Amino acid sequence: MYAVIKTGGKQYRVAAGEKIKVEQIPADVGAEINFDQVLMVGAGESVTIGAPLVSGASVKAVVLSQGRHDKVNIFKMRRRKHYQKHQGHRQNYTEVRIEAISA
Template identity: 80%
Template structure:
């Protein structure tokens, strides 16, 4: 069984036992998180597609880690204008382990 969930403005195809990194969720490490924005649930040939969400479907996940991704370098420059700008950014993430899908 698999599901397509929406969290942090992105969509992920998940199945039970998978580990995924999503945008940061305010939860403690080891806590159970219920993701209720399920867009699609499928098992073999049968597929349920929501309009826009599948009613009553939830995905439960366990928080494995909170962290920050690699540094992204931002460099802006205008040639011959004596303009250079340096900036960096590290995006936070939450690592989840999908424990179950309830349709």
């Protein structure tokens, strides 16, 4: 069984037992969280698509860790104009393990 959930402005295809990194969620490590925005649920050949959400569906997950992704370097330059700009960014994430999908 799998589901498509929406969190942090992105969509993720998840199944029970998977580990995924999502946008930062304010939760403690070891806490159980519930994703209510389920867009689609599939089990074998049967697929349920929500309009826009599947009613009564939810996905349970456990927070494994909080962290930061690798640094993304931004470098802007205009040739022959003596313009160079360096910038960096590290995005926060929450790593979760999907425990159960209920439809």
